[in-house]
Amino acid sequence: MTNLNYYKLGGSLEYKHPTYVVRQADYALYEGLKNGDLCYVLNSRQMGKSSLRVHIMKQLKEQGIQCASVDLTRIGSHVTPSEWYGGFVSELLRGFGLSRKVNFGTWWRSQEFLPPKQRLSELIDDVLLTEFSGKVIIFIDEIDSILRIKFKDDFFAFIRACYNQRADNSEYQRLTFCLLGVATPSNLIADTNRTPFNIGRAIELTGFKLNEIDALIRGFEGRVARPKAIMEEVLKWTGGQPFLTQKLCQLICNSSYSFLEHQEKQCVEELVQNQIIENWEAQDEPEHLRTIRDRLTQNAENQTGRLLGLYQQILHQGEIPADDSPEQMQLRLTGLIVKQQGKLRIYNRIYAEIFNQAWLDKILTNIRPYAQMLNAWVNSNFQDESRLLRGQTLQDARNWAADKGLSDLDRRFLDA
Structure with a gap:
């Protein structure tokens, strides 16, 4: 098996596949x-x-x-x-x-x-x-x-x-x-x-750890100067998420980069930016990032607002205490968030750069008819009462929100 087809993306790995990682x-x-x-x-x-x-x-x-x-x-x-x-x-x-x-x-x-x-x-x-x-x-x-x-x-x-x-x-x-x-x-x-x-x-299924993935490192042999150093950089980006780790390993083997000694960090970062993050929706094959996006923004239980609000907390604070509430469990099932040491964090650096504040602001604007007023109120440290909704505008917003699973911030704004 050559480096070019050593890794496998999508579907189950057959028994004793060379890249299967025992966890x-x-x-x-x-x-x-x-x-x-x-x-x-x-x-x-x-x-x-x-x-x-x-x-x-x-x-x-x-x-x-x-x-x-x-x-x-x-x-x-x-x-x-x-x-x-x-x-x-x-x-x-x-x-x-x-x-x-x-x-x-x-x-x-x-x-x-x-x-x-x-x-x-x-x-x-x-x-x-x-x-x-x-x-x-x-x-x-x-x-x-x-x-x-x-x-x-x-x-x-x-x-x-x-x-x-x-x-x-x-x-x-x-x-x-x-x-x-x-x-x-x-x-x-x-x-x-x-x-x-x-x-x-x-049974807790966690991401790959460096001491578990000799099988993946072997795919770099003969392709890069220092296979383990490359894998360390891979994990810094993927957090050990299995699909992303296999994908990035495959991209490395198929790329034109030389991956010279002591240039591993720069080369892997350029590869991630060019072939995963930039124009990510078009490059997301087999589909992975779009699945996360859809599970977060097209929630079948009308919980999109609450999930986005919860994600916004994590994005702002870096982490929040895990309490295994239904909302937290649903957010974890998107794959975007992981529980570590009793805290909820964004799973990895790739997710953090794609599903960033600019992306979240755009999504929230699309689902909230009052997004501009809410953002202005928040930016005033919740002091500018001229940004609050009144009269029929407030009633229309409350009618819209009646069957939505909104975040605590939305509730606070509509009740202010």
Whole structure:
């Protein structure tokens, strides 16, 4: 494999790919699942969740443990409960290599007298735990793809019920699940009348650290004078974010820069500015930065104002205390912000230079009909009352804000 195609951008890394980086999460997930823990890896996009799944599944299978993975995007979300659970059961049979032994169509029709969720329960009892005598692990990837379907609470409640079943049925101690996706535990069961999804073990998936990435440094050999020095500069820009780190490594290998000794800082900075930051929306291939932008500015729960307000605090202060509030968790899932030592910070220097104050001001101006007046009021240190809205203008602004998740600053301005 040449330097030009050593690194891989987008998609899962196949087992033992030369650039796969083993992190603490690998050890934690492997041990957790081997011990029978229900584990979940919930994080922002392009952090390596699916690649982690591929590698841990292979390792567990090599230990004789039965594993199957279901990618929920293969089933879809515009389906009836019967269609969805049918798709899930079909994927399980295929994943466990039972499609020839158990004819899905025949088996599914034989269970028609049962509700769809109960049919899944029958499959686990009568097929999986009967066919296999050892441990059985079901990986469920891309769980965020079903967060908006009406019956998703039932599905995650079912997983919790399987876990709780261990107390009454020892056979269920052989079964466990691993959930992966862009979500928080509170997203899984939203109905406040149900018990929340408060079981299992969270696996923290962090960015790459210098002492973990010899596999990535090897791609520079023969291409640059000092591979480790180049990688140190890479991490200063990417903060170890997996996708960005792979991308910058690939750009370095494909570039015309000479990367002479002791010129690493200057060369890497020029490359980042020219090929990532400048005109970033056009250069963002495969898409990464635009995904972050869209998750922040096109929030489906009308929380855009609050997320932008929270981000503005971090931008101004450098960091804020992490309290794991719903707003903070949603902001972290954009990938723009990371939690470190109990603080929320911008993940890396590339994000900070792209999603800067000028970018934020432009976005806020577009979503607030009163942006100019608010900014003038803030610039006066909240003293210039002539900038406050009055009469019908204030009422119109409040009507506009009624269904928006606005920041605390917006509320303060409209209530002043």
